[in-house]
């Protein structure tokens with residue numbers, strides 16, 4: 001029996017309609033800065049939220065956070081928060097919106113700008129503004145985590161700023177907010193949640209609570225994601241809960257090699273985070289299993305499968321059924337980019353993978369398992385995308 005110390009938002013609400021609790025949750029706030037995704041204005045969500053904010057409220061920042069939460073988007077929120085004297089930040093959106101707003105809520109009173117924290121010359125040293133997060137996608141778990149994943153276009157890097165003070169004060173996971181999520185985004189996000197649950201389960205940092213959460217999350221996600229992507233609302237509710245539990249698990253343990261590799265590959269080729277995770281999962285989980293036989297047996301049983309092999313085969317079928325590509329061929333993965341990927345994948349996530357990989361093993365996996373079977377294959381079938389923020 002090990003020791004563990006768990007840390008979460010002071011309140012986590014789950015269930016359909018829980019977003020209507022906002023007026024009560026914000027009643028002691030004077031000026032709430034509202035950050036939403038691009039679709040919130042068109043689908044009426046922004047107005048609905050504004051009606052729940054305390055008077056006088058603050059004009060919302062809708063759609064100002066670009067994909068992958070670039071530091072410029074965070075700076076935009078920081079400047080608005082300081083100029084308006086906000087005393088709280090409410091983020092309602094996908095992972096990038098929540099991560100950008102989360103970082104800004106901490107930086108606004110902390111001083112400096114985002115690059116200072118991203119590049120390490122400043123640290124989040126104290127409590128930020130009161131911060132409430134409500135996801136509109138089911139997958140990232142950012143509403144309960146102590147980190148914000150940000151990107152920098154200039155250095156082509158994507159990494160977390162982290163610390164206890166980044167944990168949201170309140171997380172509201174209202175599955176109804178995910179009902180209008182497009183199918184491809186639902187598939188990407190759900191695949192992210194599955195990878196997070198499984199990586200947390202086999203993490204060397206796992207503990208009894210994190211394993212319980214990860215097993216329940218994996219069961220919910222694997223059995224409901226396909227129907228959720230097809231639009232089934234009861235399945236979307238199950239996936240939203242699976243995503244929350246996945247976040248509550250990995251926020252205590254860290255992740256693994258899929259996430260270590262997904263960040264440099266995602267930013268290099270402009271691939272959505274969850275899709276990169278889904279593609280990498282097929283190869284990385286098999287490499288892990290080759291080194292640690294039976295590694296995923298517990299996850300397999302929680303999802304109704306006999307053993308690790310059957311489980312990984314089922315994940316392959318789930319990827320196929322939800323439109324996750326089998327490899328990176330269509331994204332233009334190139335051998336000449338391997339040094340960039342290798343240099344930038346040795347993150348905290350990679351350190352927490354249950355086994356280690358040499359550079360040569362990663363190169364071999366990228367070539368054989370990710371769509372580069374022969375020299376030149378997949379090169380430039382599509383122009384290499386720049387930073388997704390462009």
Ligand SMILES: [Fe+2]
Pocket residue numbers: 140192196259273277
């Ligand atoms: Fe992730």
